[in-house]
Amino acid sequence: MVTQCSFFFSLFRNMSSKSLWNEVTCSLCVKYFIDPVTLGCRHSFCMPCLCLYWEEGQQPPRCPVCKGTPHQLSLKTNIILKTRVFLARRTGPYDVPRSAEKMCELHGKTKNLFCKVTKEVLCLVCHMSAEHGAHTHCSVEWTAEEYRQSLLMIMRSVWEKIQENKRNLNRETNKIRTWEILYRLSYKGSLKHRLEKIEEESREIFQQLKESQYNMDLKQKLLKQIYEELKELCYKPDMELIQVRTEAWRLHMPRPVVPQLSAWPIPGLIDWLNQFQAYVALDNERVTHCVPVFEDLRCLLAVPDGPGVNYSSPRYKYFLAWGAESFTSGRCYWEVDVAGCCNWAIGFCNDSWTRDSDMVLDSEGVFLLLCIRENNQCSVFTASPLSPQYVKRPLGRVGVFLDFDSGVLSFVNVANSSLICSFLSCSFSSPLKPFMCSGHS
Known part of the structure; x- marks a missing residue:
């Protein structure tokens, strides 16, 4: 395993900077790939970048480079490309500035190990001390990669919420468009003594729909902001990324209004x-x-639905x-x-x-x-x-x-x-x- 890693590191060092840069960066964000996916036209992008691009673009979704229509929208991570990006981060002084190496003030050695118990960055001597000897340690690079994967899992959850809220918002908007006209026609034949009550009930439901639409629109903006912030965290240099404390995101989604007029019995x-x-x-x-x-x-x-979401009817x-x-x-x-x-x-x-x-x-x-x-x-x-x-x-x-x-x-x-x-x-x-x-x- 050590021999294989040494071979890859050597290979990356010998490649030209421009060639490697083009191979491991996304053309949309011009940064190292995070969660890379490859379309049928063989163009690759960060999954989050592609999601946002398709969300804001015209339908049907197209490749941002060649404008071709993808054969399918259920995209999977390109593992080979993901591995290349990981190695490139270790060897190349490319897009994001690399974190300055932190030196241990006590031992004068580079801090390159992360203690999973105390959440501290340690040098080789510190991690073998009595204070940390029984703790679990990992390299800063691997810890940062684990953090990125954790962030990506949160992002996938947020993206599903964005799509769910989008569907609900569209339906709520359609309800509002049809509500007033629909019920004036549907109850045109109702008895006069019931019309006043029906119209009052309809106005109340219409107001509920407008408030629901407003709340969903706010939630959509908030969800996209959260998604963008998580995406930017993934691009941080390793040493900065492991200092970030990710919290459990509790996203309370506004529920759609289920409008329902009362049934009015007609004797006889x-x-x-x-x-x-x-x-x-x-x-x-x-x-x-x-x-x-x-x-x-x-x-x-x-x-x-967005990429990665499979809709199938029962x-x-x-x-x-x-x-x-x-x-x-x-x-x-x-x-x-x-x-x-x-x-x-x-x-x-x-x-x-x-x-x-x-x-x-x-x-x-x-x-x-x-x-x-x-x-x-x-x-x-x-x-x-x-x-x-x-x-x-x-x-x-x-x-x-x-x-x-x-x-x-x-x-x-x-x-x-x-x-x-x-x-x-x-x-x-x-x-x-x-x-x-x-x-x-």
Whole structure:
């Protein structure tokens, strides 16, 4: 091992300063690599530098040098390059100024050993003294490298928090954009004596969303500042770095607001709807592991993650079917029990959509209420167009009422006789078939 190290040290001393400098430094920060990663185009960068570059740049992420698109974003540390950087730090008087050697005032020898018990830098004679003889010691170089690795682990945790907060901030902003307009439309058909209470509740939730957005924006700036400071610590010379006392970072993340309007029971609603109850015979029943409508929804909800973060959707087994009969006029009402389902879709669609294997959400003639599990939270949406519905997720039977001639389609929570949402003033230009889909993990 000693012979191998001597060989590498000799090799590095014989290389030209410029050649070695180009090989072991990042073109973004122009300093020694920390946690080096290499893209498919063979250009290498510090992982933190690349993360920040991609965070502030345009999508999709590209190589900062050749502007090529990486084959994958889940990057791994280049161990060979990391070893070269470690050796270069020991032999080359390059980017950062090397710490002046500290001399032991008592023995007149260089202090190059670190006591892990007392956290002191010692000379060779001091470390064998009675005071330190039983302690664990390590060279300053290896201790500094351990500190850098510890800092990098903290940085990875901070980066994950940055991405988590970014996703939450984007979602909170989207909620704010749709909140006021959405609920004026959704509750347009509500009774007058309930409108005042609904609007008051909506204003309170809107204010909560604005405060949440403000707090998340502040947290995002703070997290990036912490990340930059940790990155700069990694660049410090060895002797300075080992004097730094890293503390446990407790990052309290602001939680997203989960807006939810109260359910307002409508006395006699279910009895009135039952007079239009229709028997729905199902056709084209099948079980599958992939329903495009849910994959489409997940893609719309997912926020692009940073490098090193792997997003994969959970696997579900879906049952889906269309009604055998199409409706072209009149009124009809039917119910579906969604108890135990975390992903489901209920409603009406036209004949062409049932024959379309893509089943995209923005198709015309699709009127669905959907529930989807995302990040251990179930959310309710309508399509099309895709709109979030901030109501409590139904846990039992959901009723579907179609008034074809009036252009109205409503969904109700049967358990508490309340309205979930309505499609109003629709133009049903083609026959509609009942559609249902349920998924279990």
